Amino acid sequence: ILDGKSYVRVEGLTVLRSTGAGISVRFGRSIRIANCVIADSAKAGIRGDGVERLTITHCTLTGSNCGLDLRSCGQATVTANIFAANRDTALRLDDESLGTLWSNHNAYDRTDRCVTAQTTLPDGERTLPLAKWQASHALDTHSRHVKPAFLEAAQGNYQLRNAHAFDGRGPRAMPIGPYERTRRASAAEVRDFAARVTTTTADIEFVSPGARAVPALHWGRGTQRGNVLEMPLDYLFEYSCSLRHRFSLTGLEPASTYSAQAVVESPFETVFTNAPEHPDADRAKSARIRSQVIEFTTPAQDPPAQTYHVATDGRDDNDGLTRAAAWRHIAHAAALVQPGDTVIVHDGTYRENVVVRATGDDGRPIVFRAATPGRVVLEGDGLIKSAFELLYKSWITLDGFYIANYARTTPDLSGCVNIVRGANHTIRRCIIDGRPGCPLQHVIAKATRNLTIENCVFRNAWSELICYASPDTVLRHNVFYGNMVSCLSTSNGPDQPFTLSHNIICDQVPKKRMNALVSCGSLECVVDEYNCYFTRFPESEKRLYQKKRQREKLTFAQFRELTGQGLTSFFANPGMPIIEKYEIYEGDMTGRPHNFVTQEMNYGPGRKPIIALFDQFFATNPQCVKAADGKPIGLDPAAFPQQQGVRQ
Numbered sequence: 001i002l003d004g005k006s007y008v009r010v011e012g013l014t015v016l017r018s019t020g021a022g023i024s025v026r027f028g029r030s031i032r033i034a035n036c037v038i039a040d041s042a043k044a045g046i047r048g049d050g051v052e053r054l055t056i057t058h059c060t061l062t063g064s065n066c067g068l069d070l071r072s073c074g075q076a077t078v079t080a081n082i083f084a085a086n087r088d089t090a091l092r093l094d095d096e097s098l099g100t101l102w103s104n105h106n107a108y109d110r111t112d113r114c115v116t117a118q119t120t121l122p123d124g125e126r127t128l129p130l131a132k133w134q135a136s137h138a139l140d141t142h143s144r145h146v147k148p149a150f151l152e153a154a155q156g157n158y159q160l161r162n163a164h165a166f167d168g169r170g171p172r173a174m175p176i177g178p179y180e181r182t183r184r185a186s187a188a189e190v191r192d193f194a195a196r197v198t199t200t201t202a203d204i205e206f207v208s209p210g211a212r213a214v215p216a217l218h219w220g221r222g223t224q225r226g227n228v229l230e231m232p233l234d235y236l237f238e239y240s241c242s243l244r245h246r247f248s249l250t251g252l253e254p255a256s257t258y259s260a261q262a263v264v265e266s267p268f269e270t271v272f273t274n275a276p277e278h279p280d281a282d283r284a285k286s287a288r289i290r291s292q293v294i295e296f297t298t299p300a301q302d303p304p305a306q307t308y309h310v311a312t313d314g315r316d317d318n319d320g321l322t323r324a325a326a327w328r329h330i331a332h333a334a335a336l337v338q339p340g341d342t343v344i345v346h347d348g349t350y351r352e353n354v355v356v357r358a359t360g361d362d363g364r365p366i367v368f369r370a371a372t373p374g375r376v377v378l379e380g381d382g383l384i385k386s387a388f389e390l391l392y393k394s395w396i397t398l399d400g401f402y403i404a405n406y407a408r409t410t411p412d413l414s415g416c417v418n419i420v421r422g423a424n425h426t427i428r429r430c431i432i433d434g435r436p437g438c439p440l441q442h443v444i445a446k447a448t449r450n451l452t453i454e455n456c457v458f459r460n461a462w463s464e465l466i467c468y469a470s471p472d473t474v475l476r477h478n479v480f481y482g483n484m485v486s487c488l489s490t491s492n493g494p495d496q497p498f499t500l501s502h503n504i505i506c507d508q509v510p511k512k513r514m515n516a517l518v519s520c521g522s523l524e525c526v527v528d529e530y531n532c533y534f535t536r537f538p539e540s541e542k543r544l545y546q547k548k549r550q551r552e553k554l555t556f557a558q559f560r561e562l563t564g565q566g567l568t569s570f571f572a573n574p575g576m577p578i579i580e581k582y583e584i585y586e587g588d589m590t591g592r593p594h595n596f597v598t599q600e601m602n603y604g605p606g607r608k609p610i611i612a613l614f615d616q617f618f619a620t621n622p623q624c625v626k627a628a629d630g631k632p633i634g635l636d637p638a639a640f641p642q643q644q645g646v647r648q
Contacts, residue, residue, distance in 0.1 A: 004028060011035045012178075016156055021047035022064065025054060034058050035178045037158045044069035044092070048076065056081060058170070060148070060158055060177050066090065066116070070097035077102045080170035082177040084109040084148050089127060094118040103139045107166060107176045109147040114140075144169060148177070151276060163275035179272045190262050190291035199254040199302045200361050201339055204247045206262045206291060213266040213289075215245035221258055225293075229392065229421070247392045248359030248422065255300040262291035305340030305364065308333050312348035330354045330368065330378075339395070340364035347375040354378075354388045359422070360395030370400030373429045373640065374613040380406030382437045385414040394422040402611070404433040408440065415444035415466070423449040427456060429639060434460035435601065435609040438484050445470045453478060455639045457617050460601070463489050463519075471496035477636045479617045481506045481578065482600060487517045491548070494524035500531050502627065504574050504619060504634040507535040507542075507582055509600070516546035516553045523547060523559070528566040530627045532574050532619070532634065536582040539571040568627070574634055575620035578602070578612055614640050 002008060006029040014037040015022040022038035023046045025031050031048075032055040038045035045061035047069040048054045054070070055077040061067035062084040069092045070076055076097055083090035083106060090108055093101065095118050108114055111130040134140050149161040158178070160166060166176040193206040204217060216230035229247050245262070252258065265288050306321065310333050314326030320333065326346065327333055333343045334356045345368065360366040368388075370376035378387040378401055387403045390396050398417070406416045416432050416439060419425060425448065432442040442458050443465045445451050451473045458464035459481040467473050467490040480487045480503065487505055490498045498520075508515055513536050520526055523545065533556070535542045543553035560566050573581060579600060602610045617635055619625060624633040 002026070002028060002031060006030055008032070009034070013037070014039075014156060014158070016040055018042065021045070021069070022061075023047070025049070025051050027051065029053060031055070032057070036060075037062075037178060039063045039153070039156075039158065041065070045086070047071075048073045048097075051076075053077075055079075058175070058178055060084070061090075062086065062148075062150075062153075062158070066092045068092070070094070070101070073097040075100045075102075078106065079103070080105045080174065080176045082107045082109075082148055082166070089113045089116040091115045092117075098137075101139065104142050105170045105176060106140060106143040107146050107148070107169070108143065109145075111145050144176070158274075159276050160274045163273050167271070167273045167275070175272055175274060177274055179274050181270065181272055182275075183270055190264055190289055193262050193291045193294055195260065195294060195296045196358070197252075197296050197298050198339055198361075199298050199300065200250060200252045200364075201359050202249040202252060202258065202260075202296060202298070203358050204249070204260055204262075205245065205357070207244050208264040208266070208289070209243060213242075213264040215242075215247070216263045216265065217247045217260060218263060219249060219258060219260040221253075221256060223259055225259055225261055246355075246357065248394065250359055250361045250394050252298050254298050257295060257297045259293055259295045261293045264289050302338070302340075305338075305342070307342045307344060308337065309344050309346065310350075311346040312350070334358075334368075337366050339366060342367040342369060344369055344371050345376045345401075346371045349377040349379050351379050351381060351384065353384050353386055356388065356390055356393055356396055359393040360397075360424075362395065362424075365395040365397050365424075365426075367397040367399065368401075369397075370402075370429075373400035374402050374431060376400060377402045377404060379404055380416070383407055386418050387416050389414075389418045390420070390422060390425060391418070392421045393425075395424045396422075397426045397428070398430060399426075400429045402431045402433070402613075403442075404431075404609075404611075405435065405437060406439055408437040415439065415441040416461075417443045419443070419445040419448050419451065419470075421447050425451050427451075427453045429455050429614070431457040431613070432459070432461075432464075433457075433609070433611070434484075435603075436607065438462060441466045441489075444468075445473065448473075452476075455635050457481065457614065457635070458483070460484065463487065465489070467492060467498060469493065469496060470498075472499075473497070474499045474501065475503055476501040477503065477632065477634065477639070479504045479506070479576070479634050481617070482509065483517075484509055485512050486515055486519050486546075489519040490525065491521040492525040494522045496525050497527055498525045499527040500529070501527070502530045502631055502633045504532045504534060504576070504617075504624065506579075507537075510536070510583075513537065514543065516543040518544065519546045519548055521548050523563050526563065526565055528559075528563075529568050530629060530631070530633055531566070531569040532621075532624050533569065533571045534574055534582070535571065542571070568629075570623065572621055572623055574624045576617050576634070577620075578616040 002025045010033045018041040021044045022041040027050040029052045037060045041064035045064040045067045050072045058080045060082040066088045067083040067086045067090045071094045114130040115133045116127045151157045151159040170176045196203045218225040308320040309326035311326035314328040316332045318325040320327040331354045339361045385407045441463045442461045446468045448470045455477045457479045462485045492498045544556045545554045545559045619634040
């Protein structure tokens, strides 16, 4: 009982089986009752009489004659409460209390008797159901009809079995009803665990519904599962976590039996809820959930490799085996191909996110090839997160695609091409164009091996390629043009080679010209040979390499002296048709007409990107046409027997 008290907070009480009101407040001011449970009172759960600014929030009012009884209470606030199993009504109000009441985000277990008023309400009623109460008074507009399932009400435990129906439903995404700050695991189960096998490979998929989790696959021959594929929990966590998980195994033995078990690790999260606490929450940082064990047997022999076709006038219910019976979507082909298959994609524009679901193997790569290099456009419309996703796959080749305008930023750090784990991928004769949105990165390679990128053009991203712990990455005969912040970034260790060979690496946009072109976690991983650097500043001034942790930026001479690399590389204008020369722009460039927009960024009228194909990036400088080792620097014309022009 609070009689004549003001500026009082009552929190965390459980009041059971009171012979009067569970909590009675009279003739006070600024009283707050929160996070309380009042159950089975003979009269009202809470009664307020003559109180100014009474706040009732995050309480459970159940089993009483009425949940809340307000009389002469001005400016009362009733939010985020659970009203359940009250014998008469949830709210009982007099006219003075009704006139200044604010009530919202509550949960009512019954809708027929929500509010009882002192005087007659609309339609001559004194007791209103919830829908009519909401319509007539514009109160409780975000309140819900839901019945709580208490854990052990008879023993005084009013935690919720169905807390999911109340969590996040209150103001500011807080729970409705009492809550605790607790920890719980996000994912609760592993579902849809299945394998698709060939003579030497297995593609395994499963889901962990409910929350993103870091997956692992325990597998082996027979019943021994001593092999583990996993992604460390603390390594780029946001990118590692997902709801759907895909693993691929290569190098298996034909006609052999294997077993596998999925394990997902989900970190405990701090949450506000009235659900029972996880028994291990105090001592565990994460929860591990295991699937059932599955067994699979590789066949003794695979069917012959196939060549499939995709076209904009195709249909996914065709067989895809000829141009006339082509499929419509590249993603459809990516879900069906097997090791050794080739997918020929015919000219046109495709708006797709292609997730490759099968892995290739040594001697049997899976190839996605454009019928005409540069004429197959994967368009992201600034919304689709990625063009291709190679997750735990190996031996995949992407050849001849023009990839443009994919999402600028995504929660999982996606690039236009995402490569996670796996090995032996090749990207060749592709153009990846970030205009007009300029994504954070075009290609992101994470913990993969033997990635080769050759005869490609990368343009207009914040970083053209980001490489994490991916040994034996080789970039050769590429052009990196118009990058926004840095050109290349690698976090490879000293024993994880990152090779730059016969590339043309161009300067950043004018505002970022002071940045280094290549950012390295370790300079010892870099192999730099026969590259042409084309910059606004002369060789003696341009910062070429940056050591990430030290934030130290090195000129070309400093890099050579420190590492002994770059001795065959040089600074020069390669003479590409796409740009005659670089200029230095001073001051604020925003909105001003200048050569940067029309010449460097290649925008036409209305700032529409002009699409330049490969022949606009061939070098004409004799130093690049034939380097000292006899090979061209930049794009190798021999890889493009049909040179393409410029199109709008």
